[in-house]
Amino acid sequence: GDSVTQMEGPVTLSEEAFLTINCTYTATGYPSLFWYVQYPGEGLQLLLKATKADDKGSNKGFEATYRKETTSFHLEKGSVQVSDSAVYFCALLDTGGFKTIFGAGTRLFVKA
């Protein structure tokens, strides 16, 4: 079945450092891909999305490109802030279109 694998955390960075969180997926067809973020004690917020190959999703300085050849959707940000500390989930919408499948999450800590 469909699945998502993302790099294990925690990831600890200093403020203004470059961030990459790796995500790869296994799916039938070409699913929509997402990054969600979860701040402490809260639910998930949609960070960005890409619905087809070569699409680049972006929001709040974060970017991810849908790579069909490598079945990847890596999250990047050029300069992280302390306020970016959270858990980041890579996800895909399964081919049925109803179920979102999530990775295990990557916790990011940003130090001042």
Add this chain to the structure above:
Amino acid sequence: DAGVTQSPTHLIKTRGQQVTLRCSPKSGHDTVSWYQQALGQGPQFIFQYYEEEERQRGNFPDRFSGHQFPNYSSELNVNALLLGDSALYLCASSLAGTGNYGYTFGSGTRLTVV
């Protein structure tokens, strides 16, 4: 614009009891999905409701059931609670046919089974 509202925020139940969790979708949304998020893990799909019918179900036992009302709000019921049911339960909503643009999630109900 109210987002997804879930109640209660926290709940403590005893093993073997039954629990009902509630969700009001974002204004304009008609589809509700429920997810279970165990500590330190990603959310797992329980089921989705649309037009008051269960449209798809994940790998959860029949102890987990749901309902959607005409105003699109939804309930998740769990019977015969087990310690392993302790988790954050998340409700997500969307407008039918737009799931490929992502879902709006509520803040969740933290269920503790003792």
